[in-house]
Amino acid sequence: MASRSDSLIRLAYVLTNDQHAAEDLLQTALMKTAGHWRRIRGNPEAYVRKVMYHEQVGRWRSPRWGRERVVHAPPEQLVEDRTREVEDRLTLRQALRALPVRKRAVLVLRYYEDLPESEVAKIMGCSVGTVRSQTHQAVARLRELVGEHLILEA
Known part of the structure; x- marks a missing residue:
């Protein structure tokens, strides 16, 4: 499946x-x-x-499927403005796309997939030292592209 x-x-x-x-x-x-x-x-x-x-x-x-529930007045809720969060995510995604393929792959495997350096090295067919240097270079480049604050929050 x-x-x-x-x-x-x-x-x-x-x-x-x-x-x-x-x-x-x-x-x-x-x-x-x-x-x-x-x-x-x-x-x-x-x-x-x-x-x-x-x-x-x-x-x-189902009789309940797709039906709206009518209420006298809408509930009073304050909705947090998350525009900045969405903009930051889009900026980071665009910066990731600007990275070379291997550097992007290292970041995805290390931080998104949360794999240890040894596993990333095995997948990419390189040494652990290469994974470390590629990671360091990729993070440094991201900082140049988007700024320090966005990298720390992500």
């Missing part, structure tokens, strides 16, 4: 037209499939797809 997850999430998105609902639909289908794993013969992906179809049709038929 791991190798087919991209295909399955695309199907879920087409069925739901919403990324979060698609993730929920796929997760529900995989949980239901796992419960019947011993009885599944042939193509397990086809079984998961069928579960997704049935689950989504059930959601469409």
Whole structure:
């Protein structure tokens, strides 16, 4: 299923037209499939797809699906302005794209995937010292591109 997850999430998105609902639909289908794993013969992906179809049709038929709840007055809530956070994230993403491929890969493996230096070295086919120097150079370049404050917050 791991190798087919991209295909399955695309199907879920087409069925739901919403990324979060698609993730929920796929997760529900995989949980239901796992419960019947011993009885599944042939193509397990086809079984998961069928579960997704049935689950989504059930959601469409549910009387609660898609209905809004009418209230007398909207709840009073202060919503935090997160514009700066989004701008910072976009700036950092753009700076990451500006890095050379190997430096970007080192940062992704070290900090996003949280892999130890030895594992990164094995994946990239280089020494641990090279991973350390590439990491140092990549972080220094990011600091030049976006500033110290953004690197420390990320």
